[in-house]
Amino acid sequence: MESRTIRIGTRDSELALWQAHTVQNKLENLGHTTTLVPVKSTGDIVLDKPLYELGITGIFTKTLDIAMINNDIDIAVHSMKDVPTALPKGIVEAAVLERANTKDILLHKGLDFLDAKGTIATGSLRRQAQWLHKYPNHQVVDLRGNVNTRMQKLKDSDWNGAIFAAAGLERINLKPKEYLDLDWMVPAPAQGAMLVVAKEKDTYCLEALSHLDHADSKICVHIEREFLRELEGGCTAPIGALAEIEGDQIHFTGVLFSLDGKDKIEVSKTIKLEDNKNFGIHCAQEVLNNGGKKLMKKIKASLK
Template structure:
């Protein structure tokens, strides 16, 4: 019996691009599909930083509810937005081949990089902390909204620049000419990767999506997300992590920063791909034992004080 797979997605241009990529891939395999766009609370409330919501998954929760209440069959996410613990009954069904992992600075000229009075916009604690680690005298201002909204806010402002994920701009052909590749900035765990989730008991969708899974990407992002989960980061801590696979070896680089960027506890290791299970946990435990546990408590207190 044929079945139409209902694909849940946020309704931003980037989210729709990602959902259409999954739609096209499934249809090439002979499946019938239908897009079901949904607005998330993270898209609707733009006047406060993400960490002030006090929950992870602000962009994924609405789609989780739509799936549990049988309004959609699968959901497509930017994997870095997805909490490391999925709701009961929802499982990872496919990780698509990863795009560009880098952050980029969209700017109005780079002379300010040599000055003490630069103003950079970002809604990410990870980007904020790493920018301040490198440029401690610059000012960080909060920037929220979808990619198009953030680009417009930058254009209308007196800021020197704003930090974006390269993959998001590349996917919808919005990368401007004036940008810098921030190769020194460690990306968010799973940045550049797309995740498709399905209901645990939906064997039809899980089997259909299994054909889209990219094994090498899946290995890397699971190491990064395990590192994040053990550090208990979510949206509330400046944590960067990147795993890559080359010639059968996983190369891993990650760090935890203080909110002001002045403290950095990092790890850089490699391991054979065949031994990747539990590798993210081991790296996280190394960071925690090097003072990361104390720094995480300090970060949580500071974030809670900001929310209060």
């Protein structure tokens, strides 16, 4: 049997390294030899511009894609919600790990502002739109950087709170005692899931990683990403999606918002698990036919 050291590419933030170490441990438990190769991404370096202004979907994954194409790394570990729905030529999804918490949470300095005026920070158009939909008299400001940087910025600011993915904070033990579960907020497609990618022709790594794949998580995130791809067509928009398996059924909720949160188009459906093929696409088409086409045009025009 061929044996070689699997080079694991990762961003160098604390959370990204935690994710890479998790994959490393799982591979080593299966008897493989591995080494970590940390790489800085443009998304981590350029912190003074909102993500959508940088104009690249997949800004956090691009650097690792290039490292893989240049043969500097063999596999790369990502937060799946950061990964564009279309992967570069020659790179494929090798494993979706078991999904963690899908929720968004609010870190805050007291909640008395909720019924009054307030300022909330987030770098996500999806979170911004959903927050403004629920709290139209609040202000939302841009917040960028890795988890640690964003927590520090919140601490140093006069903002009332900032929105984070629960999974990210739980993974590196940064979730404070005081937080608010935003269970009304529909998460980003694939939120809480980790994806490992490899080269399409690298049978050694693909075989090794196939043992890390979690079937139910994979089905759910693929439905969510199908929904996203069908709606977006490569544009960043306030889109949320969550698929959950209960018994032999899948329940799906998908939303598209206007940037200011005023318009909301939602789809909610339950089907049999075995009927999941193209389910995300059908749900997206329902949104598009329900006013989504017009709304996406408006979003694209205003983000130019």
